[in-house]
Amino acid sequence: MVDTPVAIEDLSKSYGTVRAVDHLSFSVEAGQVCGLLGPNGAGKTTALRMLVGLVRPTGGETRLFGQRVTAGARELRRVGTMIEHASFVPHLNGIDNLRLYWEAGGDRFADADVDRALAVAGLGDAIKRRVKTYSQGMRQRLGIARSLLGNPELLVYDEPTNGLDPQEMRAVRALIRRVADEGHTVLLSSHILSEVEQVCSHAVVMDRGRHVAAGTVAELVASGASAYVEVDDPSRATSVLAALSGVEAVVDEAPGLVVRLAGATRPELVAALVGAGIGVQTVTSRHALEEAFLGLVGEETERHIGEGA
């Protein structure tokens, strides 16, 4: 039996009266590329820090490969991490940073499979330069190389494209996708929905420290299918669409309408509108995961307000 790489059980963390993580539970199975999705301040980073033993939980526990995590736990040998932006000893060059990081764990650098890690990062001769001369994108790539030392089974990345320009973002995402394709289990936190959609097979949605939803990205997207329409008579279009079977809700989002679909298709929407004599200017699908995410987090917000009332 293969131990589950990541198991988070009823995990909580409070800083004074602020509850950063609130009874969070989820797991990541071997081979999955799981996105931990949530708005800024949702508690993603805190959860990941607890997962690798940097922060002590107030309640609950985290397990890596079936073993409870404590600071410096032995199972960390099977994990590569990049928590927030990649940081290094600035006055040392890239390769020295990798060597010191690896040897600090008592391992021989010769056993770190460094050539493979460097090939993935693609830093070339820059690896011999001092890290303080690197761009943020180069640091992130060196961070990914560091996480790959020793060919770990699990990779934990926290907002890996934060602070990067679009070109660097694309390069880092491609890098993570390539690593995932090699068979690593990946847990990646992000507040960028398209990133999770592009890179991940599974996702866990968090908000205000709580678990909101989990499943495959396809399942989450299906739960939030919607269309955006712009018409010449929004108020009549709202009535027409709301009456249509397979439409869950119609939300005014000026200048258009967002139609939450529960079986209806976009051509059916257009046919109904044209049939009612309403001019249709635009029909597009909304960004699928974005819509799902907003729906899920919106429900959580409503529930939170309801509980507080």
Add this chain to the structure above:
Amino acid sequence: MMRLLRTELYKQLRLPRTWVALAVVVAIPIIITVALKVSPPDTGPGRGGGERGDGLFRLATQSGLLIPAAALRVMSEFFLVVIICMFAGDAVASEAGWGNLRFLLTRPISRARLLTTKLIVAAVYGLGATAMIVVAGLIAGVLAFGFHPVTLPIVGINESTGSLLGHLGLAVLLAAWGIAGVAAFAFMLSTMMDNSAGAIFGAVGFYIVTSILGAISSIGPMRYGFPTFYGGAWSQLFQGASFGGDMWRNLLVQIPYVLVFAGIGFWWFRRKDITS
């Protein structure tokens, strides 16, 4: 543990400020030697004087073997304190400041082991810096004033070269240990801060305050318990005294400070949430 120790020693060695500090500890004894060679002190009768290390300076030109003692005396009153506090204050706070601590602690090493290693590294560099003052002073002193014993029957000093070398070795240990309590304070602050400058300046401030309070005799016997009070006691080794008295007190008074400050540092660091 040895591999971790090697990585930490290397990391500290490659820090630019380590080289600046080591350059200072080599340069100052050489400057002192040149100054004494160019302008020797007046050793005539009636030249007592109460300035810091003045007795050692007046004797220094008698033999190159006394130059390192004079240099160590003057440096241990401030420069060496700053340098040792730098090594101790850098230990954890600099890693946190670089943001590297959170990566180091995702390796399978216990925090206690990492902290022990960093404490050893700080001690090695602190002791090394102290030894370098003596070695630099010894080389410069011997070149300038020769390698020979000191015989001054009027003041009761009769030291062979072997005895002087032995005293220099002992002085290195005693002078470095005399700063251990303050260094432990820097180390403790280092575990609590993300900025090594804060830890270093905090410890230097602690040194200055305890030194000032120690100089106020009206405070009474309480000042004998300050970690800085007996810091210069080792210099008596070069003025005819043998090991004992205040040198013992200096050894003993540091122990509770080191245990308490380092102990708090370990306790704090083992429980600390790494958020930097």
